[in-house]
Amino acid sequence: xxRGTNLPRVGGFNQMVVLDQVRRSxxxxxxxxxxxSTGLSLQAVSNIVARLIALxxxxxxxxxxxxxxxxxxxLYLEAQGAFALGVHIDPVVVTSxxxxxxxxxxxxVVEPTPDGPGAVADAVAGATAAMLDRAGVDRSAVLGLxxxxxxxxxxxxxxxxxxxxxxGWDEVPVxxxxxxxxxxxxxxxxxxxxxxxxxLWRGNRMLRGTSLFFxxxxxxxxxxxxxGELLAGSSRNAGExxxxxxxxxxxxxxxxxxxxxxxxxxxxxxxxxxxxxxVLPRGTPAxxxxxxxxxxxxxxxxxxxxxxxxxxxLAVSARRVARGITVVADLVDAGVVVFGGPAWARLxxxxxxxxxxxxxxxxxxxxxxxxxxxxxAVGEHVGAVGAASLVLDxxxxxxxxxxxGGVATRAVAHP
Amino acid sequence: xxRGTNLPRVGGFNQMVVLDQVRRSxxxxxxxxxxxSTGLSLQAVSNIVARLIALxxxxxxxxxxxxxxxxxxxLYLEAQGAFALGVHIDPVVVTSxxxxxxxxxxxxVVEPTPDGPGAVADAVAGATAAMLDRAGVDRSAVLGLxxxxxxxxxxxxxxxxxxxxxxGWDEVPVxxxxxxxxxxxxxxxxxxxxxxxxxLWRGNRMLRGTSLFFxxxxxxxxxxxxxGELLAGSSRNAGExxxxxxxxxxxxxxxxxxxxxxxxxxxxxxxxxxxxxxVLPRGTPAxxxxxxxxxxxxxxxxxxxxxxxxxxxLAVSARRVARGITVVADLVDAGVVVFGGPAWARLxxxxxxxxxxxxxxxxxxxxxxxxxxxxxAVGEHVGAVGAASLVLDxxxxxxxxxxxGGVATRAVAHP
Numbered sequence: 001x002x003r004g005t006n007l008p009r010v011g012g013f014n015q016m017v018v019l020d021q022v023r024r025s026x027x028x029x030x031x032x033x034x035x036x037s038t039g040l041s042l043q044a045v046s047n048i049v050a051r052l053i054a055l056x057x058x059x060x061x062x063x064x065x066x067x068x069x070x071x072x073x074x075l076y077l078e079a080q081g082a083f084a085l086g087v088h089i090d091p092v093v094v095t096s097x098x099x100x101x102x103x104x105x106x107x108x109v110v111e112p113t114p115d116g117p118g119a120v121a122d123a124v125a126g127a128t129a130a131m132l133d134r135a136g137v138d139r140s141a142v143l144g145l146x147x148x149x150x151x152x153x154x155x156x157x158x159x160x161x162x163x164x165x166x167x168g169w170d171e172v173p174v175x176x177x178x179x180x181x182x183x184x185x186x187x188x189x190x191x192x193x194x195x196x197x198x199x200l201w202r203g204n205r206m207l208r209g210t211s212l213f214f215x216x217x218x219x220x221x222x223x224x225x226x227x228g229e230l231l232a233g234s235s236r237n238a239g240e241x242x243x244x245x246x247x248x249x250x251x252x253x254x255x256x257x258x259x260x261x262x263x264x265x266x267x268x269x270x271x272x273x274x275x276x277x278x279v280l281p282r283g284t285p286a287x288x289x290x291x292x293x294x295x296x297x298x299x300x301x302x303x304x305x306x307x308x309x310x311x312x313x314l315a316v317s318a319r320r321v322a323r324g325i326t327v328v329a330d331l332v333d334a335g336v337v338v339f340g341g342p343a344w345a346r347l348x349x350x351x352x353x354x355x356x357x358x359x360x361x362x363x364x365x366x367x368x369x370x371x372x373x374x375x376x377a378v379g380e381h382v383g384a385v386g387a388a389s390l391v392l393d394x395x396x397x398x399x400x401x402x403x404x405g406g407v408a409t410r411a412v413a414h415p
Numbered sequence: 416x417x418r419g420t421n422l423p424r425v426g427g428f429n430q431m432v433v434l435d436q437v438r439r440s441x442x443x444x445x446x447x448x449x450x451x452s453t454g455l456s457l458q459a460v461s462n463i464v465a466r467l468i469a470l471x472x473x474x475x476x477x478x479x480x481x482x483x484x485x486x487x488x489x490l491y492l493e494a495q496g497a498f499a500l501g502v503h504i505d506p507v508v509v510t511s512x513x514x515x516x517x518x519x520x521x522x523x524v525v526e527p528t529p530d531g532p533g534a535v536a537d538a539v540a541g542a543t544a545a546m547l548d549r550a551g552v553d554r555s556a557v558l559g560l561x562x563x564x565x566x567x568x569x570x571x572x573x574x575x576x577x578x579x580x581x582x583g584w585d586e587v588p589v590x591x592x593x594x595x596x597x598x599x600x601x602x603x604x605x606x607x608x609x610x611x612x613x614x615l616w617r618g619n620r621m622l623r624g625t626s627l628f629f630x631x632x633x634x635x636x637x638x639x640x641x642x643g644e645l646l647a648g649s650s651r652n653a654g655e656x657x658x659x660x661x662x663x664x665x666x667x668x669x670x671x672x673x674x675x676x677x678x679x680x681x682x683x684x685x686x687x688x689x690x691x692x693x694v695l696p697r698g699t700p701a702x703x704x705x706x707x708x709x710x711x712x713x714x715x716x717x718x719x720x721x722x723x724x725x726x727x728x729l730a731v732s733a734r735r736v737a738r739g740i741t742v743v744a745d746l747v748d749a750g751v752v753v754f755g756g757p758a759w760a761r762l763x764x765x766x767x768x769x770x771x772x773x774x775x776x777x778x779x780x781x782x783x784x785x786x787x788x789x790x791x792a793v794g795e796h797v798g799a800v801g802a803a804s805l806v807l808d809x810x811x812x813x814x815x816x817x818x819x820g821g822v823a824t825r826a827v828a829h830p
Contacts, residue, residue, distance in 0.1 A: 152779075152780060152782070152783045154783065161782055161783060162782065209648070209649030209650075210646070210648045210649045210653070222746065224646075224746075224747065226646055226648075231625070231639075231641060231646065231747060232748070233624070233625045233641075233747055233748020233749070234624030234625045234748050234749060234750035234784065235624075235748055235750070235780070235783050235784055236748070237748045237780055237783055238625070238746065238747050238748035239746070239748075240745040240746060240748075240779045240780060241742070241745070241746055242745075242779060243741070243742055243745070243777075243779065244659070244660075244742050244746075245659075245660035245661070245663065245674075245742075246660070248660065248663050248672055248673045248674065255777065257663055258663045259660075259663065326658070327656070327658055327659050327660075328746065330655040330656070330657075330658070331637065331639075331653065331654070331655060331656055331659075331743065331746075332639065332646060332648055332653050333647070333648020333649050333650055333651070333652045333653035333654075333655075334648070334649060335649035335650070362658075362670065364567075364655045364657060364658065365567060365650070365652055365655060367567070367576060367577065368567050368569070368576060368650050368652055369649065369650055
């Protein structure tokens with residue numbers, strides 16, 4: 001049901017609008033500039049700014065002349081006014097970050113993924129305590145802990161549901177487990193969703209219109225956003241593309257079809273192809289996620305070092321991924337595709353030119369507009385930074401949908 | 416840039432919120448019920464209702480007791496308070512409709528698609544004049560004419576861009592052509608987008624969360640909506656799925672791959688298979704869209720009459736379509752799929768059970784939630800009704816995005 005806007009709600013919404021505007025103006029903005037850019041009255045802006053200063057999120061800076069009027073006091077985000085923690089649980093590594101109010105990474109810890117949920121919770125508790133200690137940040141200044149995990153997730157229960165990429169994590173109450181282990185409020189989301197939120201929040205500020213995030217790590221996934229907002233789906237499980245067929249003659253998938261993108265782009269497939277082609281030695285260990293990840297690194301290094309067979313394997317993989325991206329970009333009429341995730345840094349030099357070329361040649365909408373292809377502006381730890389961004393995003397980003405009811409409340413566990 | 420809400424904008428937005436709420440309450444609502452359901456003050460609702468009554472869009476009805484308070488006057492949408500025209504330009508037929516403010520179809524004209532844009536414009540001018548005359552509706556009560564056409568479209572120019580399904584329509588300025596021919600304001604959109612808007616506006620009122628519309632006519636397309644709003648894409652050309660591979664061993668597509676859904680589900684493919692299998696006689700005319708459409712009708716009739724070979728051809732087609740829907744539903748985490756379009760009535764009995772079964776068996780998210788599969792609630796002329804709904808939707812549906820700037824203004828041609 002659509003709801004009208006009444007004053008208290010508009011107050012909260014407008015406060016987020018002003019804070020967001022201050023955050024997006026790193027060179028400072030005056031109260032009158034904020035009034036002009038937000039459409040609010042100068043009086044309303046002044047009241048909101050007073051509240052934001054009292055909360056410690058905004059600070060006054062120098063006075064600066066604007067036109068012929070009297071000099072105005074510049075306002076800036078107080079990046080150290082609050083903090084958020086983020087954790088990305090990946091089959092290969094657990095990455096934890098501490099970010100400030102502006103989403104900048106202050107501390108990070110990357111460690112091999114321990115065996116099982118209990119050990120992961122202990123590791124996260126240790127990592128978060130260590131980061132706060134190193135940064136000299138008090139626990140009371142932390143807004144919460146975001147967790148990015150492979151899907152599917154059950155947000156109401158705060159669990160991951162049999163994620164195919166995490167053995168032994170069936171129905172594990174990740175949210176409550178980490179809330180108990182760390183003592184922080186916890187918000188859970190899928191890895192690809194978190195990564196897209198990081199790009200929207202901290203990364204490329206030009207992600208207008210419809211954009212995609214192609215996540216490549218131990219698995220692949222695609223997030224869709226429109227005008228800065230993630231399309232999270234009916235149960236916040238959007239992003240599954242594993243069975244999108246991208247090669248009629250590709251590897252056989254468990255579903256019975258050939259060339260599904262999940263199996264085609266899996267490290268296990270690339271490593272098996274590399275072993276079969278003699279790029280990697282027979283007997284290369286490839287039975288655990290971290291062994292496969294190490295073998296993938298060797299394959300990428302061989303290609304970078306000029307091994308034509310290795311390059312060929314990655315080029316075929318790039319064309320398959322490009323085919324998948326082309327189909328999804330046409331479906332949602334995307335103008336931008338951002339690539340990222342744990343495997344991206346290694347794959348980027350091999351994938352980027354191929355994906356750009358294939359999109360320009362094959363997209364149905366190529367006559368209407370080009371599709372820009374970018375690497376993540378957030379970088380290697382986009383999953384963990386995204387997890388932390390979930391906390392910031394949930395608290396600070398104005399949501400039109402929040403204004404008219406039907407808010408997609410994100411389940412938060414209080415320890 | 417996010418903008419705060421200021422009073423004049425909220426006034427317009429709230430007026431739409433109230434009108435929408437009245438429209439969604441066919442059993443009537445009182446001013447105090449509207450205040451409760453919209454979150455607006457009783458005074459604000461009373462002022463808005465006075466304006467809506469003056470505009471002729473809302474009428475007062477009987478007085479009804481609510482609880483122990485004094486009886487309240489019920490308010491109803493005045494469905495005859497204004498009207499909209501809709502036209503669907505399909506390769507086989509041109510369908511024109513006249514709808515009232517509630518989106519109900521009052522008149523319709525269906526005619527074989529004339530040859531070329533000029534002849535189509537003349538036909539539409541004749542059909543709209545005839546419908547208004549039959550319904551006794553004055554031109555001044557018509558809010559505008561919506562046009563649904565095969566994509567891609569260039570909304571800024573009001574043109575269709577080389578639609579593969581309409582020969583001789585390269586860069587045709589459809590919007591200006593129809594505005595000149597009919598004298599009405601014209602809004603242009605893609606057929607699949609119009610159809611989804613019709614479902615959201617007039618059809619299934621339970622399309623919450625993320626939903627899909629699978630359009631099946633001379634071509635296929637898929638629209639995505641979230642919480643009642645169409646995801647139209649960067650250039651309003653979302654919906655292209657033609658090259659989604661749904662069968663490794665399917666028919667060869669012009670793109671070089673096998674089993675793209677566009678070629679797999681095309682009437683030409685089904686008819687060719689039927690001729691090859693002896694279901695349709697050799698030499699069945701199949702060179703024009705209307706000949707192919709007639710042959711498809713014969714194939715569906717044969718299947719309905721118990722021809723097992725005909726049923727088998729449609730079952731294979733249904734499995735291919737189901738595979739495509741499964742992939743898209745997983746990508747966007749859809750909870751509902753609505754099928755419709757010109758070919759749907761004939762295909763429904765063959766497609767529905769197969770699509771339901773395959774989604775339940777194959778969707779990656781099947782363990783998280785079921786995907787409901789429905790036929791269009793609007794019916795056979797969903798494209799034309801959708802085109803008319805574009806006019807109503809553009810004028811009456813409150814859009815959170817309209818409140819915070821970045822409005823996707825729909826280009827409207829004034830004659």
